[in-house]
Amino acid sequence: MSGIGVLREGPLHAAVKDLLARPGDTAEVPFGRYVIDLVRADGELVEIQTGGFSPLGPKLDALLDGHRMRIVHPVAAERRIVRVDEHGEVLSSRRSPLRGVALDVFDRLVSFPSLLAHPNLTVEVLLCREDHIRAPEAGRSRSGRRRRDPGERRLVDVLGSEVLASPVDAAALLPDVLGVGGEPFTTRELAGALGCRMLLAQRVAYCLRAMDVLADAGKRGRAPLHRRVG
Template sequence: MSAAGIGELREGPLHAAVKDLLAVPGDRAEVRVEGFVIDLVRADGELVEIQTGGFSPLGRKLDALLDGNRMRIVFPVPAERRIIRIDDHGEVLSARRSPLKGSALDVFDRLVSFPSLIAHPNLVVEVLLCKEDHVRAPEAGRSRSGRRRRDPGERRLVEVLDSVTLDSPQACGALLPEALGAGAEAEGFTTRELAAALGVRMILAQRIAYCLRAMEVLEDAGRRGRAPLHRRA
């Protein structure tokens, strides 16, 4: 099987659309480099990997290739999305706008796999803020256990709204509001305060704090009661 065939078997509609959007004349798609299939190899030699899921599967590629190659991880985030239900024939049954809005901060959900690698001079992470359609089958009722059956569906790209480039720990730290850690909070802030300042779920705030501490952007500032404190390094 060709390298192109291997890649095509694995990619979904969003992955394929982003790859087509990023490709420019001179790029080569689905190329084997030192035994690994790379989504795009730029004319200038940069290796581009489009990752719509977790980053942990990239670990072996990065270990093998990063020291000798410039690499870019492109991570699409649904900043705006519609949930579209279709029937078995592909006809649209309903469409509604999702209240969930992604942001560049969502990348920390993935960077927990290797946060300190963002300091590597050969690595760039590019977050694409996208308008997407999430296409799903109709609700399928409940299973015998009583759980609602839910079709995860497919993510389909509508438009790229913006992009954020993260090429250093400092670039990651710049995603935090400047006011955080200033004034009365200069003595430190809790993860719960971080979540409130960023408007994110607690679990994401915990991952942001973990990553930024691994990158040495945040440091330990003691405790307030039982809660650990962070401050800008």
């Protein structure tokens, strides 16, 4: 059963697992009908999730009440796009302008935001330097759309981490100046304060309301308002 888990993992997942492993830990451990990426010597179950969190839902439902669990999510704080040929030879490389931040985890937390209040759950965001390995540009399809190779992510270095063990930790990602004194704010104002795109700000607001960090504060025109709780 452990072999199945190893075969399915990509290079980023494998590299993060190797990086996190400590003496006494066990990798690819069967737990009933599930397989856990790492089981710590102290009993903590560690799951490395490079994509969306929704596939973890059944596993969390089955195991979280009886076990301490940690979801480790790598985010590309710095990335380099590397084009290779069919033999793996590097054709070109360039620095991507995209910069991931710890806040990006809210894109994933929308799957089960209220679970962060569970005393057994911790979410750790790894801020990574990555290479994104892709095939050469493939031109355009008959429809005129550019063909894009999603490639694979490879870990180069870990630059830092952010640990969210409770809604309080999630609330700490909000700027101090936002909602001071209970002043309500819109999602657009949240996006401006966070310096993020509107869609991410909407997901941040949704998650923090599910965690009771933010509450409904009516509307300003047609825009919903939020306020800090407590």
